[in-house]
Amino acid sequence: MDVKYINPFIAAAQTVFKSMLAIDVKMGKPIIKNKGVASGDVTGIMGLVGDRKGTLCISFHERGALFVFKTLIGDECDKLGPEVVDAIGELTNIISGQARKEFEQAGVNLSAAIPMVVVGKNTEMNFITAIPIISLPFSFSVNNGDHETMYLDFSFE
């Protein structure tokens, strides 16, 4: 895949985390996935159509999602309830919007569908594309200096 179709997603993830959560994320080594399976326990899914088509997923393990919710909203939550699901859906929506803005600046016009959120481990997903899925892991610090990961998985053609 051309790197020009990857960079907007990287920039979007970093920009949104920095501006809305005041968190610097560090990208790890990308992974190629041949099967559409959720990377974490809670996953926001957004379809993209227009000059290109694809699917964007934002996925967290439970602890990471709860930390993001607390940082974003200011409330504590101890399980993946509807409040956390809503926040992950909105975060997916905002990262998708920022990515679309970056793509537009590169001359690629895209529209987004309504985001969906699935909760569960190893949930199978349809990426509507024939090409492999690229999974970008973004690490961020949580309490006590531990780290959690946001997975930005996408397939785009």
Add this chain to the structure above:
Amino acid sequence: MGKCIMTVDDSASVRQMVSFTLKGAGYEVVEACDGSDALAKLNGKTINMIITDLNMPNLDGIGLIKGVRGHASYKFIPIIMLTTESQDSKKQEGKSAGATGWIVKPFKPEQLLAVIKRVLG
């Protein structure tokens, strides 16, 4: 008593973030979950500004603006769009319907407050 701002978004998270920011700055806040809910909650209430999402179920942000602008009491109320949509065509659609301003998410609380202060004075 502070000025009253209505925040309209189908995401409870966004409503909560916006409310937290506005209440911290001394504004009163009314929340609505979509355009229809917003129009129902206006109902004679003194609202000094509306901050609304674009894409919402039942009645979207453009529909809300048209509904508000068609109401004599709220014809000139400032309406700010707060949305992930950044395309010029969408912004033009909002402007034509009567939007006062447009903020693209992600937003920083201080950015939101700066826009509100500029509009409300």
